[in-house]
Amino acid sequence: MTVETKLPFDKDYIEQFSKDRNEPAWMSELRVSALSQANTLEMPKPDKTNIRNWNFKTFKHEFTSGQAVNNTTELPEEIQAYFDEENKAENLLIQRNHTVAFSTLSEDLKNKGVIFTDIFTALNEHNDLVEKYYMKEAVSVDQDRLTALHAALMNGGIFIYVPKNVQIEAPIQAIFWQEDPELALFNHVLIVAEEGSSLTYLENYVSHNEEQKTVANIVTEVFAHDNAQVAYGAVDHFAAGTTTYVNRRGVAQRDAKINWALGQMNDGNTVSENITYLLGDNATSEAKAVTVGRGKQTQNFTSSIRQFGKQTDAFILQRGVMKGSATTIFNAIGKIEHGGSKSNSEQESRVLMLSEKARGDANPILLIDEDDVTAGHAASVGRVDPLQMYYLMSRGLTKEEAERLVIHGFLEPVVSQIPIESVRKQLTQVIERKVN
Amino acid sequence: MSGSVLEIKNLHVSIEDKEILKGVNLTIKGGEFHAIMGPNGTGKSTLASAIMGHPKYEVTEGSITLDGEDVLEMEVDERARAGLFLAMQYPSEISGVTTSDFLRSAINARREEGDEVSLMKFIKQLDKDLDLLEIDQNMATRYLNEGFSGGEKKRNEILQLLQINPAIAILDEIDSGLDIDALKIVSKGINKMRGENFGCLMITHYQRLLNYITPDFVHVMMQGRVVKSGGPELAKRLEADGYEWIKEELGITDETVEQNA
Numbered sequence: 001m002t003v004e005t006k007l008p009f010d011k012d013y014i015e016q017f018s019k020d021r022n023e024p025a026w027m028s029e030l031r032v033s034a035l036s037q038a039n040t041l042e043m044p045k046p047d048k049t050n051i052r053n054w055n056f057k058t059f060k061h062e063f064t065s066g067q068a069v070n071n072t073t074e075l076p077e078e079i080q081a082y083f084d085e086e087n088k089a090e091n092l093l094i095q096r097n098h099t100v101a102f103s104t105l106s107e108d109l110k111n112k113g114v115i116f117t118d119i120f121t122a123l124n125e126h127n128d129l130v131e132k133y134y135m136k137e138a139v140s141v142d143q144d145r146l147t148a149l150h151a152a153l154m155n156g157g158i159f160i161y162v163p164k165n166v167q168i169e170a171p172i173q174a175i176f177w178q179e180d181p182e183l184a185l186f187n188h189v190l191i192v193a194e195e196g197s198s199l200t201y202l203e204n205y206v207s208h209n210e211e212q213k214t215v216a217n218i219v220t221e222v223f224a225h226d227n228a229q230v231a232y233g234a235v236d237h238f239a240a241g242t243t244t245y246v247n248r249r250g251v252a253q254r255d256a257k258i259n260w261a262l263g264q265m266n267d268g269n270t271v272s273e274n275i276t277y278l279l280g281d282n283a284t285s286e287a288k289a290v291t292v293g294r295g296k297q298t299q300n301f302t303s304s305i306r307q308f309g310k311q312t313d314a315f316i317l318q319r320g321v322m323k324g325s326a327t328t329i330f331n332a333i334g335k336i337e338h339g340g341s342k343s344n345s346e347q348e349s350r351v352l353m354l355s356e357k358a359r360g361d362a363n364p365i366l367l368i369d370e371d372d373v374t375a376g377h378a379a380s381v382g383r384v385d386p387l388q389m390y391y392l393m394s395r396g397l398t399k400e401e402a403e404r405l406v407i408h409g410f411l412e413p414v415v416s417q418i419p420i421e422s423v424r425k426q427l428t429q430v431i432e433r434k435v436n
Numbered sequence: 437m438s439g440s441v442l443e444i445k446n447l448h449v450s451i452e453d454k455e456i457l458k459g460v461n462l463t464i465k466g467g468e469f470h471a472i473m474g475p476n477g478t479g480k481s482t483l484a485s486a487i488m489g490h491p492k493y494e495v496t497e498g499s500i501t502l503d504g505e506d507v508l509e510m511e512v513d514e515r516a517r518a519g520l521f522l523a524m525q526y527p528s529e530i531s532g533v534t535t536s537d538f539l540r541s542a543i544n545a546r547r548e549e550g551d552e553v554s555l556m557k558f559i560k561q562l563d564k565d566l567d568l569l570e571i572d573q574n575m576a577t578r579y580l581n582e583g584f585s586g587g588e589k590k591r592n593e594i595l596q597l598l599q600i601n602p603a604i605a606i607l608d609e610i611d612s613g614l615d616i617d618a619l620k621i622v623s624k625g626i627n628k629m630r631g632e633n634f635g636c637l638m639i640t641h642y643q644r645l646l647n648y649i650t651p652d653f654v655h656v657m658m659q660g661r662v663v664k665s666g667g668p669e670l671a672k673r674l675e676a677d678g679y680e681w682i683k684e685e686l687g688i689t690d691e692t693v694e695q696n697a
Binding site for chain 2: 055243355385387388391392393394395396398399401403405406408409410411412413
């Protein structure tokens, strides 16, 4: 198959971009090599979703600074909504366009050796660590054309490193704010939790480009070493003009745990893949995701947990609400590899349809290559139960209010997992806006 | 002035084109407690559902009014806000919605925007009602009816009754599946509602409930109609003698709706 190869970026542009950031040689080489691969690799092929006519080409890539602030109160209200000013996360980083507008990390964590910084600083100051993990074991450059483009054009992101046995109680929060409406975000989030460590991380993606077309091409890589625990929360809220391709991937070693709670509230077309590899024995993962589709947007969500270790435990939960003429495909894939004996794989995908024209598919997939395992799945696509509506309305709730309660209740299993209250509230408000 | 008046006249109700109610007449006034008794399959629960506006039941003839207003013209939620309440035999489970969030929504549905009940006041009243019904405090934070035992569901219905404080309540087999202790507690909650501004229609198979909540009027339903009405003594006679004597008196061989339709 021939692919269109006319990218507005060449080797010189990429090399210059890398040089301007003072990146180490390996990074520059990775970018250049990725660019040439991007010219020959095929586009991703999400199951049952045709992305051929989606905008992956129109966007502005050049490195764009955002104004830094000394105090978060200087930020506009819509950004302040993501944290509670009174009770702000002690460890907070706000990326505005491609640069850091604000960041804090507690002295205590600094002293313990925790790293929480933007990806470019990390490439300079913690080069070895970044190089060890960056697009190797989790997401590979040559997965598809878009991951290669991500590697070539990466223009933002963060690095978090938690040393051995350091337990971080308070959540670490990152806000990625694409203020410039035409700007593309090739954002990379790299999290390394060393043996016996733990952290809770929460990220928000925000943009306001209703009309202007652009692209978000995001890669997250999470590494949980032996007995480490990572709770990863996200609320994605790109505006209708942004086409999003997001890969969030985790690698869990022995006795490690990676739990995901993803609030996927983009208004534009979205392909989202969340894959966790349970490599070590007794590793566990819960992958929970909610979405609300509205308007004409098309979305494709894949949650997959691949179990290699023995006695691993996996649970996938997907909930979606569909409005207007939105289309969403949910793929839940539980895979137990040969050798993953005594493992358990469970999944549940449910879609609630609020309009005649909306379309939702839930595809439960279990792939089992081992005998001594347990697995189960549940999937449903349906409308609001008229008897539930009758019951709630019989207490005086209007039809709208009753429906609102049922929808919030339906999404609650994932919303309740978002670790910071202000973001939970904010997510609830976004859901409210999207369903009304 | 005293409470509301619910008036049911010549009510005919069908479900999926099958007529269940064949001309029910009944008037319930504020201050009055009515009991409807009768064997299975005679249309008692259908009457309750039709009054509230269950989507599956179709009223084909007759009228229901509340203080002169046409109830049949109202949506389910409008009926509720007009003052009607139905404690359901099989309440729905609403996953992800806590009992207390739901109760607040129900209370605020009756108040103007900007005049919502304050959180403090709400919690105070809720605690009081939970205590009265001997319900564990944690029920307030559990999802509405999800995983509740049969008895918990019944208590929760009465908790809602107390919180919402309607003008006319219909209790559809509120006693079914309750042991004697639970029945006493539920009855205590219902009796607390007594007053001239509260009218109640209890639907039950068993006289047992009426030992704890004394009705002013007792009606017997057969074949989709009220066939006999009386005072509390009627319930006692039914307890002692069953329904056969009424059937004989009225020349009914099969009291159910099903075979006679």
